[in-house]
Amino acid sequence: MELFAHLADGFATSLSPLNLFIVILGVTAGLFIGAMPGLGSVNGVAIVLPMTFIVPPSSAIILLCAIYYGAMYGGAISSILLGIPGASTAVATTFDGRPMAQQGKAGLALIVAATASFVGGTISVILFTLFAAPLADVALAFGPAEEFALVLLAFTTFVGLGGDDVLKTIIMICLGLALSTVGLDLISGQPRLIFFDQPGFYSGISFLVLAIGIYGVGEILYTIETSKSAPSVTPARLTFRDLWYGIKEVNKLWRTLSFGSFLGFFVGMLPAAGATPAALMSYGLSKLMSKKPETFGKGAIEGVASPETANNAASTGSLLPMLTLGIPGSPTTALLLGGMVMWGLVPGPMLFIEQPDFVWGLISSLYTANLAAVLVNLALIPLFVWALRMPFTVLCAIVLVLCIVGGFAPSQKMHDVWLIAGFGIVGYLMRKADYPMAPLVLALVLGPLMEKSFRQTLIAEQGNIVAFVERPLSGTFIAISVVFFLLPLLKYVKRSPRAQKVPNEPAE
């Protein structure tokens, strides 16, 4: 088959000693960049990009992709150990990763995250290899109506699922949506909700700021309160038995993992979405499909595995529209696109035909980068876990500093640091009142996308709201959303003892 011949040629490039060295260097650097709150793959790629002129384009892109991949793995590390998302894509990993670490299972959580990332990365690279060209057409078929339907699907998975109070979930989603409208209106350019005339609100509220505030600062406040007398030091030892146990645990989750990989790849492929929404959607859907949804948010292994699979799969997926359509699916791929322009390559439908050496060299390097990333990551886990053994009083201060750095670094505005402090206090209080935080973050991530696609569709269809259901793809998504929305209700009917007496009432 022509495909495999191309791939074999590609491996001839990516397996050369220099390129292997570059991959290992890249993933290791990426791992640390990703683990640092406030620094993500974007920063890593941006810093290294100018240095890549000296090596040939194929080696340069291999280095950049290795950093990209490494950072995707690294993001989970601080999410789990410190409860601060190391990168925006790892926001969902904090939901269950942090509770696992508090229960003394940090090592297991890290192993799960690494192996799940590997599975997600590998499945998506295989999908990429086999279907890159035809899938570009799927990305094209996604218009505003389809984007809206997909976002709606993400929301419905979060409403009314086991464990969380339905009303509180809806309140948090509404709050998140309201926060997402802060800033300049995408369509008319009018300023909206500029609180106290602060210029900082013109650029909107970044969900990373919210997540760092709630999960970083809020978490510390909560921990300080609950462990006043006996600061908990996580017992951290890691042996090969633990590793083996972790891999076995992950193995049990094959359903979650394969689902997360497909979902992540697909969502990542859509130019408007990307790895963060993909991870959140995967988390929601795996909770929906889980037999024990009530364990989510309290340290469920699946809750770590599903977003980590999806964000790695999505990072590969977002390379697809960049290469085949010339449209980057994420900020990092936009930088890679810039790099390609620099090397004289024209991304777009003709790239696969005109530059097969480059394309297949890149694809094959994704396989090696993925393998290198999981090995380096697993090898370094004992080091990361060891960091947790420091006394809580010390750790607490470090985490606070990292929160501030992580909030300040991307925008370089004190405004965001104050917001983090504010969100931290509000988050702490809301948590005490038992409000779920994940739907809030989800709503802030997806809100702008949802609003934009909803309004675009209505403008294009002359205000005809039926258009969402008429189009085959978006109609299907909306139908699935409705089912998901009703599913917990049906489960409730089944479980409730009264259900047998009045079977029809709740189904109404």
Place this chain on the structure above:
Amino acid sequence: MNNRFTRRIALAFAASAALMTAAPAMAGDWKPQKPVEMVIMAGQGGGADRLARLFQSIIQKENLASMPILPVNKGGGSGAEALRYLKDKEGDNHTIMATLNSYYTTPLRTDIGVDIEEFTPIARMALDTFVLWVNADSDIQTLDDYVAAVKAAGGEWKMGGTGTGQEDSLVTAMLEKEFDIKVTYVPFKGGGDVAKNLVGGHIDSTVNNPSEQLGFYNAGKSRPIAAFTPERLAAFPDTPTMTELGHPLVYDMQRSFVAPKGMDPAAVAYYTAMFEKLNASEEWQTYTAEKSLAPDFLTGEALQAYFVEERAKHDALLGAMSEGS
């Protein structure tokens, strides 16, 4: 083979080390002390974005700056996000902004507290052109076909663009007035997004810049109908201009760089010299020829005068547009 690679790597490190210790001598005595942020007034993948990234890459490759240039997209609200951002950077010597025509249209349309005359002009690099595009699957071959099809759609014809008040919406308004047609204008986040939605069949036509559609055009997925230029474009020799079809519609878009208010004059001189060298580079000259851009270099006071004049022109255009609807 490997030997050469390792040597290149060694060179790479040597070069980057050299960058840190000794910056190349440039005009004046000022030079950037940290990476320079290049704000882009548009989303990723559009014409403005691609061009800004090309500038960045040429600057890095030819070593025109002693510090890396980092492009940052701030495309929200038709560039309002970027304008506000630049305003907040008053006195900053390490921020420059790549502009397009929304540089004057956005503050005219919405009061965002920005006066562009306060900003420091650096250099105008080029004038970009507009072409009317349809999906290659459509039956439309000529401008007459196009006008007939839009009329038949009765106002439901979907024209994609990057936001009301943006260049493409002005071109759309010109089309509507000239041919007495009515279209539904659907805003997207950037020119690349618009191009993708045309090829995906979600909108019926666009007035993209040539560079935004070139990839799809080469793959046979989109079709140029007519160009809004005085002369035919070298890249599309078979595409007539609006003017030669009897409709004198010409519109172009400036691609310039500006800096925040109160930038140190020495820094202004540094960036001006940098763009002068960029303008003279072979890559840039080849690119403009291939992508149908007119390199039209302008700096300093002359550029500021040009901005003010264009702003007045657009004020009139926008006024006519709001009267029309």
